[in-house]
Amino acid sequence: MERPLLPVAVTAALSFAAYATFVQFAPFTVKVVQNQVDTNMMRAQNFLAASPDTVLVGSSLTFRLPTSLLEPQVANIGMVGGSSLTGLAIVDGSGQKPKLVLIESNLLERPLDKDAVQAQLRFPERFLRQHFRVFRTGYDPANLIWRGLTSLTHQTVADIVLTPQAARAFYLEQQQLKAHPPEPVNFQHNLQQTAALVASLEAKGIKVGFFELPINPGLMNSPADTAVRREVRRAFPSGRYCWLDLQIPGGAHTLDGVHLTLEDSAATTRKILAQRKNCF
Amino acid sequence: MRGLTGAGSRFWGVRMLFTDRAFFALLFCTFAAYYLRRSAGYQIAVLLIASLLFYAWSQPWLLILLGFSALLSTVTSYEIEREQDDRARRAWAIGGVAVNLTVLAFFKYDRLVYASLVGSQPAGGFLGTLLGVPLPIGISFYTFHGISLVVDVFRARRSGETQSPLKQERGFLDRARRTFFYLTFFPQLIAGPIVKARDFYPQMGGKLFADIHWYGVAKALIIGFFLKSVVADNLAQQTTVLAPPFCYSQSTLNLVFVLVAYSIQIFSDFAGYSLIAIGLARLFGYALPDNFRFPYIAQSFSEFWTRWHMSLSAWLRDYVYYPLGGNRKGPRRTYVNLLLVMTLGGLWHGAGWSYALWGLWHGSALALERMARGTRVYLSEARIAKAARWALVFGVVTLGWTLFKLPDFHQVRELAGAAWNNRHLRFSRGVPIMLTLYIAPVVLYHVLYQFRDRPPRRLAFLWSMRAEGVALGVMLTAIVLQAGNPAPFIYFQF
Numbered sequence: 001m002e003r004p005l006l007p008v009a010v011t012a013a014l015s016f017a018a019y020a021t022f023v024q025f026a027p028f029t030v031k032v033v034q035n036q037v038d039t040n041m042m043r044a045q046n047f048l049a050a051s052p053d054t055v056l057v058g059s060s061l062t063f064r065l066p067t068s069l070l071e072p073q074v075a076n077i078g079m080v081g082g083s084s085l086t087g088l089a090i091v092d093g094s095g096q097k098p099k100l101v102l103i104e105s106n107l108l109e110r111p112l113d114k115d116a117v118q119a120q121l122r123f124p125e126r127f128l129r130q131h132f133r134v135f136r137t138g139y140d141p142a143n144l145i146w147r148g149l150t151s152l153t154h155q156t157v158a159d160i161v162l163t164p165q166a167a168r169a170f171y172l173e174q175q176q177l178k179a180h181p182p183e184p185v186n187f188q189h190n191l192q193q194t195a196a197l198v199a200s201l202e203a204k205g206i207k208v209g210f211f212e213l214p215i216n217p218g219l220m221n222s223p224a225d226t227a228v229r230r231e232v233r234r235a236f237p238s239g240r241y242c243w244l245d246l247q248i249p250g251g252a253h254t255l256d257g258v259h260l261t262l263e264d265s266a267a268t269t270r271k272i273l274a275q276r277k278n279c280f
Numbered sequence: 281m282r283g284l285t286g287a288g289s290r291f292w293g294v295r296m297l298f299t300d301r302a303f304f305a306l307l308f309c310t311f312a313a314y315y316l317r318r319s320a321g322y323q324i325a326v327l328l329i330a331s332l333l334f335y336a337w338s339q340p341w342l343l344i345l346l347g348f349s350a351l352l353s354t355v356t357s358y359e360i361e362r363e364q365d366d367r368a369r370r371a372w373a374i375g376g377v378a379v380n381l382t383v384l385a386f387f388k389y390d391r392l393v394y395a396s397l398v399g400s401q402p403a404g405g406f407l408g409t410l411l412g413v414p415l416p417i418g419i420s421f422y423t424f425h426g427i428s429l430v431v432d433v434f435r436a437r438r439s440g441e442t443q444s445p446l447k448q449e450r451g452f453l454d455r456a457r458r459t460f461f462y463l464t465f466f467p468q469l470i471a472g473p474i475v476k477a478r479d480f481y482p483q484m485g486g487k488l489f490a491d492i493h494w495y496g497v498a499k500a501l502i503i504g505f506f507l508k509s510v511v512a513d514n515l516a517q518q519t520t521v522l523a524p525p526f527c528y529s530q531s532t533l534n535l536v537f538v539l540v541a542y543s544i545q546i547f548s549d550f551a552g553y554s555l556i557a558i559g560l561a562r563l564f565g566y567a568l569p570d571n572f573r574f575p576y577i578a579q580s581f582s583e584f585w586t587r588w589h590m591s592l593s594a595w596l597r598d599y600v601y602y603p604l605g606g607n608r609k610g611p612r613r614t615y616v617n618l619l620l621v622m623t624l625g626g627l628w629h630g631a632g633w634s635y636a637l638w639g640l641w642h643g644s645a646l647a648l649e650r651m652a653r654g655t656r657v658y659l660s661e662a663r664i665a666k667a668a669r670w671a672l673v674f675g676v677v678t679l680g681w682t683l684f685k686l687p688d689f690h691q692v693r694e695l696a697g698a699a700w701n702n703r704h705l706r707f708s709r710g711v712p713i714m715l716t717l718y719i720a721p722v723v724l725y726h727v728l729y730q731f732r733d734r735p736p737r738r739l740a741f742l743w744s745m746r747a748e749g750v751a752l753g754v755m756l757t758a759i760v761l762q763a764g765n766p767a768p769f770i771y772f773q774f
Binding site: 004005006007008009010011012013014015016019034035036037038134140141142145146149150161162163165166169170173 | 746
């Protein structure tokens with residue numbers, strides 16, 4: 001080794017060791033992280049590190065269901081920008097045995113993100129994360145700083161604030177996205193993958209249930225949602241699978257047409273907690 | 281709330297990124313095989329195979345076009361060298377350049393031309409299929425390499441060089457092997473730096489393991505991966521709010537902050553890639569040209585372009601600006617040349633009028649600056665004047681990036697509207713604090729360079745070798761601890 005490389009190697013080793021030791025024995029946990037992608041990862045990692053009896057898998061619609069109400073019995077691995085399939089594949093490949101997995105049916109036209117699944121389950125990352133906090137998303141320096149800042153400023157988790165213009169634009173975007181049924185070949189492929197994963201979970205003795213989260217009444221009966229609902233219900237009929245009823249009388253209140261407000265998220269979460277017992 | 285969108289659906293993408301495990305496995309095997317023998321022929325063959333594997337990892341048929349482009353450059357450059365007649369040589373050169381440009385135009389600009397002349401793309405039929413052909417990744421770079429080879433050989437022959445650095449080959453097959461290697465060398469294949477044929481060919485020869493400059497390799501790779509994985513990939517999560525409808529809920533000050541962050545992100549992404557490419561090439565004994573030299577300290581637009589994407593600037597200067605007459609044909613012609621070259625440079629980045637406008641934006645800035653050259657403000661050495669010039673350049677460059685971030689004019693207009701209308705919204709502190717965390721290292725990187733010749737006495741130790749080593753060590757730790765969600769390099773799409 002050339003001499004100038006020595007300070008590089010020594011500094012890297014020392015700084016890593018010091019940081020790893022600090023977070024390993026730090027008397028706190030990190031629950032809020034800097035962005036939604038990190039939150040996706042943190043939630044998946046939390047699920048892998050714990051043994052919840054129920055797991056929710058879904059998209060950003062499920063993501064917004066407050067974990068403070070769900071944990072510790074129920075893990076929420078709703079993925080922002082993702083599909084229920086991703087969470088389902090993580091549960092299936094994890095070796096964990098929750099009693100019940102509840103699958104959000106709203107956006108099953110979205111594909112499985114194999115990279116995200118691999119990133120959570122492959123060796124040695126999973127092994128390292130399991131034993132050392134320093135490898136977990138929540139404990140990286142930026143998230144630790146973020147945690148420190150939110151503690152210092154006594155910031156509480158506030159809902160996303162959208163201006164009326166933004167809310168309207170999001171709504172119109174959703175309307176456009178949902179104007180046509182999903183592309184049939186890809187959607188059927190997703191349903192087959194879901195069925196395979198469900199069968200795999202059932203073979204391990206894990207019960208599987210489904211739920212459809214309420215969205216803006218104006219979008220619920222859009223061509224896309226109607227087609228998805230029909231096909232998912234056909235593939236996973238209520239006689240064979242447990243379906244939760246989460247509809248809100250008078251219609252759901254949303255931020256942008258699809259994502260529930262904090263109040264409705266909390267109300268829906270309470271319904272899930274109450275109804276999941278029927279699925280065991 | 282929504283997922284990130286990819287670089288674009290129109291690209292045949294390479295799945296092997298510099299941050300992938302598969303890439304590290306390939307690199308390790310290639311490195312081990314490379315230094316088994318010192319023979320240039322053997323080593324070139326090893327790198328050639330590795331480069332083709334790297335490029336064809338997920339789409340083997342991408343090799344067809346790459347092979348065609350390399351063969352075209354081989355044949356035309358070989359014939360130019362062999363041909364005794366001036367006119368025939370010229371014809372081969374023009375033909376080589378024209379076919380290279382036609383290939384690029386066909387794959388890259390077909391839709392733009394069609395949409396501009398006719399309207400929206402037909403859904404089916406022969407024309408629809410033709411226009412639907414995706415853009416092979418890296419085509420802009422290897423096409424420019426091919427053109428560089430043809431022009432360099434032609435110029436060498438025209439100037440009567442008997443010992444052209446390119447003329448080391450033993451016959452057509454040797455030329456073909458070297459040309460394929462030049463075009464496909466994996467560190468620079470996808471996104472440069474664009475290395476000129478006359479600079480690359482003389483380097484081809486047997487390399488020794490003992491000659492590897494390990495510190496140089498480590499420095500380039502650590503800074504490169506730090507800029508890409510820690511700075512750019514993390515900022516990428518935050519700068520999505522520039523796009524509508526997200527921008528509608530951001531205050532004006534927040535939007536300005538995020539736009540500055542995007543300016544840092546795009547620098548970190550591309551400079552990071554370039555440094556990784558340079559470090560990897562060094563590992564195999566090849567020197568690629570510097571691509572970025574602290575561009576954000578520039579106090580003039582012309583200085584900016586000698587610091588930003590330097591290999592492209594040099595390519596455009598040598599192969600387009602000078603042949604057009606450069607600044608030798610009077611001021612007016614110089615302005616026209618600047619506008620033309622920069623607009624073409626903009627279009628090279630992407631097949632969209634927003635990229636052309638981005639080029640024109642920079643061309644106009646260069647032309648206006650040339651007009652102002654003799655003025656007091658331009659010549660003043662006062663600190664305030666320097667600071668004002670720096671702020672002007674940084675501001676104009678940063679504003680220009682909106683055309684990169686949002687290639688749809690409608691979105692740029694919406695962003696501008698949000699920035700104007702949201703003056704009354706409350707400044708949110710959380711996001712800027714996190715942005716600062718990622719921006720700070722890049723600012724420090726530029727500041728340290730700026731003061732390298734006259735460091736403040738009390739801080740002089742910061743410029744020592746040992747301090748640099750410590751900084752690299754910390755960066756290495758940050759790469760392990762703080763790498764963001766891996767995203768394709770922004771410049772891959774070009």
